[in-house]
Amino acid sequence: MKIKDSIEGCFQLMGGDFTNAGTASSELKSILSKLGVSQEVVRRAAIAAFEAEMNVIIHAVAGTMHYVVSSEEVRITLTDMGPGIQDIELAMQEGYSTAPDWVREMGWGAGMGLPNIKKNADRFKIDSVMGEGTTLEIVIYTRKD
């Protein structure tokens, strides 16, 4: 990969905007590919970003997806104005979800999102304040060693 300095950018996310869901993650995927990040890292970053983007669209009013790409890592930070997560440990359990029924009918809200993000990240951190919002930090190493 030929990145000298770090490259960064930001996407705005609108809560409830299911029609455009995935646009930010698709764009991030193509940005990473163009930067010459390895396919495996692109794949993992795109999956983690998309699951996190869906969480903002399903649960929050609005949010942002910020990314920084360096020769060391891809760092994706999602900050939302949402309800917050009451029990992060519970939310991390596969199968646990607070999504409403109509979202489940769309095939989301199976309680697989956060575990799937964790699985694809090398480092993963959640900070949440009830009634204010949630911040997710996803880091994927670009170096193989």
Add this chain to the structure above:
Amino acid sequence: MLKVNDIIEKIGLDIRVSGDMYKHVTGCYISDLLSDVMAHSKDGELWITLQTHPNIVAVAVIKGLSCIVITNGRLPEPDTVKKAESENITILTTPKTTFETAGLLYNLLRSE
């Protein structure tokens, strides 16, 4: 390896959105749970689902799936068609059930 257009011809699927027809079909994944597809489908697989809303296109883009097949006579929503056209994702439909479609596809992919 079979391409999307080979599959369409051999098992008789209706084309709703014509994307990259020469994409290789590496296998098949079947699920109506989008997070399950996000977690378990693999690059190049054909995806059979009952879901018709626009998010299926985003899943196919992110996961690099070769095409989407909607079964049971269901049709993609207009917004789904628009999104698939702009993202160059092929959407196919069939009046057959998921079971029948999967069976035909299984035999086809195994015979290759």
